[in-house]
């Protein structure tokens with residue numbers, strides 16, 4: 001009699017544990033792979049002596065004398081894009097975004113078992129930034145000469161050895177880059193202290209952040225770093241130093257808890273009138289949009305941040321000036337999207353989701369962000385996920401010297417015809433305004449890859465994992481090949497001139513013919529009138 005209730009209760013236990021295992025679902029494996037691959041891309045960009053954890057088989061140690069011209073060790077860090085230059089500005093911007101996404105969606109990295117890769121990705125950048133900041137008022141901002149480097153196309157074994165290093169100092173300051181690098185240090189410090197549990201590294205990062213911020217604030221005149229280092233001017237000239245100053249102060253407040261940074265941020269925000277700035281897409285050149293969202297997150301009682309954030313996101317997302325949408329649904333912001341269309345879309349989606357964390361459900365920008373994520377993962381006219389190496393329709397020709405396997409700079413496009421190595425996880429520039437993508441290695445606007453293209457992507461994917469998104473990314477169900485498209489014919493000015501001249505000649509010729517035949521024409525008209533008259 002006693003054994004009878006045992007059986008149902010046993011069954012019940014089995015059923016409950018079965019349900020429990022199904023409910024505690026595994027993370028979507030495609031998003032796990034995307035997160036993994038997009039950090040693999042950063043390993044492909046590693047400069048210096050590669051660490052034992054390095055996973056890219058075709059990369060080796062390189063640029064081992066960086067900094068020697070200034071008797072300093074600047075070995076390491078990341079190459080910026082498809083070339084072998086190292087730039088502090090987009091690196092710092094990228095590190096700040098990666099750290100921010102890592103802090104907010106750390107559970108996404110945990111579910112995907114990728115926290116150690118997050119640690120390595122950020123740390124390879126910040127270790128180098130520490131080297132680049134050897135004393136309080138000195139920050140190296142570029143290694144390698146743009147002219148020399150951009151005339152080299154080949155593997156990491158043949159990088160031209162003439163690699164000058166450039167710095168800002170008290171006498172030649174750069175407010176934007178000192179502040180933005182302070183922001184990268186402070187955001188990473190928060191991540192290492194609170195998510196990655198490495199207090200001593202977090203302390204080191206914090207002390208660099210505070211020192212650099214002091215440099216940014218005190219060195220006069222306040223100016224863009226490209227005023228001091230003209231070598232960077234053609235590559236990474238920021239549009240303002242005001243937003244980095246506020247962005248960094250906010251991150252320092254978060255990292256240190258010191259309210260004087262919160263007050264500095266608020267004062268600069270007012271002084272520079274950031275609240276009434278014309279809306280401009282947040283990217284490496286201007287962090288104003290990021291200031292709004294971070295300020296709203298950290299200083300909630302100060303409604304100016306929240307108001308500005310909502311206005312900013314509402315304007316962009318509703319396609320207000322300077323943005324609109326392509327017919328395929330990609331956010332398109334004039335002036336920015338032409339150079340790398342997926343960057344404004346991703347950066348705006350990232351800010352939208354970050355803002356959604358603090359002001360939900362009132363301001364729900366999730367649909368917008370999801371639409372942009374889906375677009376870049378295959379829900380587009382080209383049936384193409386704009387991530388290398390994840391699908392047969394992925395870009396095959398990223399503009400990347402190392403991955404291409406080519407050595408002939410005058411024949412980047414065709415030599416070799418097929419890219420030698422897969423650049424897993426790299427986000428390319430993206431399609432044009434007609435949603436067309438040609439996958440041409442030499443078309444750097446569409447196919448170049450860069451540190452700051454992948455940075456928002458890490459956050460977006462970590463967020464999908466954090467939200468337990470079960471739906472597969474769109475490319476998973478795409479079985480058709482990428483459709484073939486040709487470029488729309490754009491009439492050149494000389495062609496228009498020729499057409500106009502030809503038309504003038506034709507019209508003039510017709511008029512001349514009429515003139516010659518005027519008597520005959522007049523006669524026939526008179527004849528017709530006479531006939532009519534007779535008929536009446």
Ligand SMILES: *[C@@H]1O[C@H](CO)[C@@H](O)[C@H](O)[C@H]1NC(C)=O
Pocket residue numbers: 032033036037040055424
């Ligand atoms: C991460 O990427 C590497 C290189 O492609 C691969 O070997 C590894 O299996 C991937 N891991 C996951 C979890 O996808």
Ligand SMILES: *[C@@H]1O[C@H](CO)[C@@H](O)[C@H](O)[C@H]1NC(C)=O
Pocket residue numbers: 115194195196197
């Ligand atoms: C850091 O500690 C927290 C709390 O104990 C834990 O949840 C987290 O997984 C740790 N992080 C790492 C990278 O181990």
